[in-house]
Amino acid sequence: MADPIIELQELLNRAAGPGKIGPDKPLETRLYGANGQPIGTAGNPLQVKAQDTDSALGQIKAALGPLATETKLEAVRTLLAAIAEKDFATQGTLAQVKQALDTLNGLVSTSAGQTAIADSIQTLSDVVATQQTLAQAVTQLTNIVNKLNSTLTVDGKVELKGSLPAGAETIGGVTFQGSRNGEIEYLLNAVSVPPGGNTGYVPLDYKGCRKVVLGVQSSQPWKIDTNTPWGTGIGPSDGPSALFSTTDLSQIQNPVTSGNYPRQIVVGYGIGKLDIQEYAFVEALGLAILPPRLRVRVENLSPDSVSTVTVKIMRIW
Numbered sequence: 565m566a567d568p569i570i571e572l573q574e575l576l577n578r579a580a581g582p583g584k585i586g587p588d589k590p591l592e593t594r595l596y597g598a599n600g601q602p603i604g605t606a607g608n609p610l611q612v613k614a615q616d617t618d619s620a621l622g623q624i625k626a627a628l629g630p631l632a633t634e635t636k637l638e639a640v641r642t643l644l645a646a647i648a649e650k651d652f653a654t655q656g657t658l659a660q661v662k663q664a665l666d667t668l669n670g671l672v673s674t675s676a677g678q679t680a681i682a683d684s685i686q687t688l689s690d691v692v693a694t695q696q697t698l699a700q701a702v703t704q705l706t707n708i709v710n711k712l713n714s715t716l717t718v719d720g721k722v723e724l725k726g727s728l729p730a731g732a733e734t735i736g737g738v739t740f741q742g743s744r745n746g747e748i749e750y751l752l753n754a755v756s757v758p759p760g761g762n763t764g765y766v767p768l769d770y771k772g773c774r775k776v777v778l779g780v781q782s783s784q785p786w787k788i789d790t791n792t793p794w795g796t797g798i799g800p801s802d803g804p805s806a807l808f809s810t811t812d813l814s815q816i817q818n819p820v821t822s823g824n825y826p827r828q829i830v831v832g833y834g835i836g837k838l839d840i841q842e843y844a845f846v847e848a849l850g851l852a853i854l855p856p857r858l859r860v861r862v863e864n865l866s867p868d869s870v871s872t873v874t875v876k877i878m879r880i881w
Contacts, residue, residue, distance in 0.1 A: 745881060752875040757864040763873055765791055765859035768831065773879035775852060779826035780862065784871035786817050787863045788829070793855040805836040806855055808848040812840065816865055826876065831858065
């Protein structure tokens, strides 16, 4: 039987091999695995296994399995690739937007650009202006023209400056009185009236005046009358009820041949009823109110002579 002490000394001294055991030459050991072979770093590693560790790893694998399978990861990768291919905001689209904004900015800042914008607005207006809206505009314009063509009545004071052409009294149907106080115009100028005949009814054009005085000349005895303003035509005769003079006009009047001193007659509604003994010519003129649609007629009362008749009208504003 070998002496254990001797074997231990020999092991410590290691006469053969590395030599005596020391701090720089530690004792060599060798471990053997379950297969009976020495455990090494290159081959036959030590198999260390614990039952608890295997159980925990199984639980982790079971939990992660439904969350990240190969199929699901592939689906996510495909989706990301599809999103990456979408052109949500590429350099190209951003450049187009920037170009449009720069163009608009340039148009606003130049005269030509402003014209271009105005043309665009006009184009839009043309689209909005349909047949219906154009028809409505035409109707409105027609109404305006009709109103302008009709008689214009203005309340209050109206001042028109400038001057009328020589001899003109109206322009466009408007009578201009200006600062005129009165005017004289021929209604009948040296008209020949046969014996027992008359001049026919002659309308009195007031021209907007306030007062009217007639000047009558006749080379033969005569009478004057008017139509009734209530009639629809040139008659019937109302006698001299709308005429006032210093003589009774219902009676035969003596011839008057002086152009400077004709028989003066005031025209006014019902003024012929005034008593010539109580009212003077001027008073009658002040009371006179012009009746509408009045006409006068002069009769030649001579049975055998032609009469020359002249009637002038004096208009007073």
